[in-house]
Amino acid sequence: MTNIRPTSTSTPPSGTVAARPSPAPVNAAPSMPAAPPASDTRELHRELLRMMLLQRRFEERCAEAYALGKIGGFSHLYIGQEATGTGAISVLRPDDYVITTYRDHAQAIARGITPRSVMAELFGKAAGCSHGKGGSMHLFSREHNFLGGHGIVGANIPIATGVAFGIKYRGGDQVCLCFFGEAAVNNGAFHEALNMAGLWKLPVIYVIENNRYGMGTALERASAVNDIAERARAYDMHRAVVDGQDVLAVRRVVGEAVQRARTERLPTLIESRTYRFMGHSMSDAVAGTYRSRAELDEQLKRDPIALLRAYMHERNEISESEVAELDAAVRAECEDAWQFADQSPEPELGALMQNVTVEGDGGPASGDGASSADNSNGAGGAPPAAEPSS
Ligand SMILES: Cc1ncc(C[n+]2csc(CCOP(=O)(O)OP(=O)(O)O)c2C)c(N)n1
Numbered sequence: 420m421t422n423i424r425p426t427s428t429s430t431p432p433s434g435t436v437a438a439r440p441s442p443a444p445v446n447a448a449p450s451m452p453a454a455p456p457a458s459d460t461r462e463l464h465r466e467l468l469r470m471m472l473l474q475r476r477f478e479e480r481c482a483e484a485y486a487l488g489k490i491g492g493f494s495h496l497y498i499g500q501e502a503t504g505t506g507a508i509s510v511l512r513p514d515d516y517v518i519t520t521y522r523d524h525a526q527a528i529a530r531g532i533t534p535r536s537v538m539a540e541l542f543g544k545a546a547g548c549s550h551g552k553g554g555s556m557h558l559f560s561r562e563h564n565f566l567g568g569h570g571i572v573g574a575n576i577p578i579a580t581g582v583a584f585g586i587k588y589r590g591g592d593q594v595c596l597c598f599f600g601e602a603a604v605n606n607g608a609f610h611e612a613l614n615m616a617g618l619w620k621l622p623v624i625y626v627i628e629n630n631r632y633g634m635g636t637a638l639e640r641a642s643a644v645n646d647i648a649e650r651a652r653a654y655d656m657h658r659a660v661v662d663g664q665d666v667l668a669v670r671r672v673v674g675e676a677v678q679r680a681r682t683e684r685l686p687t688l689i690e691s692r693t694y695r696f697m698g699h700s701m702s703d704a705v706a707g708t709y710r711s712r713a714e715l716d717e718q719l720k721r722d723p724i725a726l727l728r729a730y731m732h733e734r735n736e737i738s739e740s741e742v743a744e745l746d747a748a749v750r751a752e753c754e755d756a757w758q759f760a761d762q763s764p765e766p767e768l769g770a771l772m773q774n775v776t777v778e779g780d781g782g783p784a785s786g787d788g789a790s791s792a793d794n795s796n797g798a799g800g801a802p803p804a805a806e807p808s809s
């Protein structure tokens with residue numbers, strides 16, 4: 420039976436390296452709490468499996484809805500990468516922050532935004548988490564401290580640094596978890612933002628989801644340095660590489676980084692080595708153009724859901740019939756989300772210009788009374804009074 424622990428030589432080591440030379444070995448013991456009782460572990464594994472299955476079935480329905488024209492604009496699926504978002508988000512507190520890219524459906528669900536709310540957003544409906552005005556790439560929820568969904572490659576990285584600065588400035592102990600792809604690391608914003616986080620020692624965890632391709636361009640064709648986590652050295656930052664198909668390894672490595680950010684206010688750069696099983700977006704081929712079918716088939720053997728399921732089987736934590744029950748339940752949840760989204764009303768025409776800009780000096784935006792709360796920055800509360808600008 421397949422074991423979830425990396426066995427092949429192509430899988431990366433999972434571990435953290437300190438910013439400055441230190442005696443800490445690469446595979447240092449995790450600073451997670453002591454092992455919970457077996458029953459708790461089983462419950463945790465079941466929940467991680469359920470969550471990844473929910474995301475997978477949800478996105479399969481997204482592909483179907485997109486083909487039927489129910490979802491407009493772009494749509495980028497996360498299928499194959501579920502272990503990274505699920506494992507990382509599972510170690511956060513509700514008052515921590517998450518910020519991500521356009522490949523955001525599954526992570527929004529992992530953060531607790533309901534499938535109904537995400538599907539309604541994808542269908543452009545008023546009940547969506549961004550009131551139908553964001554769509555696939557711009558899922559937001561203030562309630563869940565989920566700060567998007569960003570379409571510009573690298574744009575969310577400086578925002579995460581700013582959120583972490585805000586946390587530290589206010590004396591909080593939250594952390595900011597920031598996801599982006601490996602193609603973003605050659606963008607200037609990455610370097611500026613990481614320099615500031617390293618310099619000011621900010622509570623931020625940058626998770627690079629290295630799925631090997633930026634659209635159709637392989638990492639090796641675009642980057643002078645392929646060992647991406649090494650870039651943390653330039654900013655005196657802790658770094659780690661993790662097997663992104665192993666949800667438990669991701670949990671452990673991100674858990675260490677979260678602990679460090681929360682207690683020591685130090686940033687970490689994590690490279691999660693993963694693979695997307697679908698095309699870059701709904702409009703390109705799954706394989707046969709920039710990557711071969713043989714490569715994809717090889718990667719499909721390390722499906723994160725199958726790996727966790729096999730691991731749980733080995734430990735007698737779940738039976739085939741229980742997996743089937745879980746699957747049926749999440750399929751029903753996705754069907755419910757589809758029906759809800761389909762039957763929900765479109766946004767009112769009058770809502771078009773609401774929450775677009777903040778009018779005046781921090782006063783309520785035009786439109787509904789909830790606007791000022793919706794528009795205030797994600798780090799919580801109003802910022803300090805600004806100097807008058809010229
Ligand atoms: C600044 C900028 N340049 C180019 C694009 C077009 N673009 C959209 S996605 C993408 C690839 C990004 O790849 P990666 O960061 O590895 O994330 P992945 O799609 O693999 O999750 C590009 C170049 C963009 N959105 N923003």
Ligand SMILES: [Mg+2]
Nearest residue numbers: 600601632633
């Ligand atoms: Mg990529």
